Amino acid sequence: MNNSEDQGSSSSSCSSYYEDQPHVLAVDDNVVDRKLIEKLLKTSSCKVTTAENAMTALEYLGIGEDQHNTPKALKVNLVLTDYCMPGMTGYDLLKKIKESSQMREVPVVIMSSENVPTRINKCLEEGAHMFMLKPLKLSDIKKLRCQVMKRRH
Amino acid sequence: MDVVQMLQRQFIDYMNSLYSEYYLDDQFNQLQKLADESSPDFVIEVVTLFFQDSEKLLENLSKALEQPVVDFNQVANHAHQFKGSSSSIGAHRVKNQCVKFRAYCEEKNREGCLACLQELQQEYIVLKKKFEILFQLEQDIVQKGGIVPTKD
Secondary structure (H helix, E strand, O other), X not given: OOOEEOOOOOOOOOXXXXXXXXXXXXXXXXXXHHHHHXXXXXXXXXXXXXXXXXXXXHHHHOOOOOOOOOOOOOOOOEEEEEOOOOOOOHHHHHHHHHHOOOOOOXXXXXXXXXXXXXHHHHHHHOOOOEEEEOOOOHHHHHHHHHHHHHHHX | OOHHHHHHHHHHHHHHHHXXXXXXXXXXXXXXXXXXXXXXXXXXXXXXXXXXXXXXXXHHHHHHHXXXXXXXXXXXXXXXXXXXXXXXXXXXXXHHHHHHHHHHHHOOOHXXXXXXXXXXXXXXXXXXXXXXXXXXXXXXXXXXXXXXXXOO
């Protein structure tokens, strides 16, 4: 088992009768990973917006540095972010999202290529929905989508 | 056996050898699963991005190690990036070489890093060549009207 979550796993299977597609904001500084994540999400019937760093992600979410309730802020159902990024890390991004009154309900999933228990716990304690080990596979994203859609309905 | 069947056989054998010799691992298979009618060139696109990114990283690594005072944090960051992208496409040997590289970074061992970098460059060059052969085989099969075999 290489993925940790803060919620118990559900036993019912996830059907795909939901008409609307979840919108995922995927944040990763690596161009290859961004392309892969985008494809994994699209293949799993998700709408995707990608950002190459945390600052851009915050702007898209309408909670960036110089923003005051931007009406153009994206409506997202999930933020999927890499942990190791230059400048603001995925952990910092998680904190900012959880501190924001508008965005704190949005689930944030952290990805990392490194299985470091202290890092995982730190993220879960800060309110990350889940921690996923890279490289991501289609089955990881399908499972994640299922969970996110369950939270919505 | 006609030409297409021969090419398909060659393709299968070549692909199998890439896996059995650990140039590629199961993550590459994951990539292939993602190619479909709407994005038939997905694998080539990702691998091309990987080539561009890798060549940039290798250059950055070289430059960083040439500095009179080496910033090993910077070197480790580049190696981490390279490890990430190679892992994401299933480039097994390259990834393993990146892992070795990071160990030398942690020791702040410049000579070790330089030797490792050379090996990393070699692994990358070999892998790139293998991908080029693989993609050429695919192209030949398609041009002759055949379908590229998929891994079970």
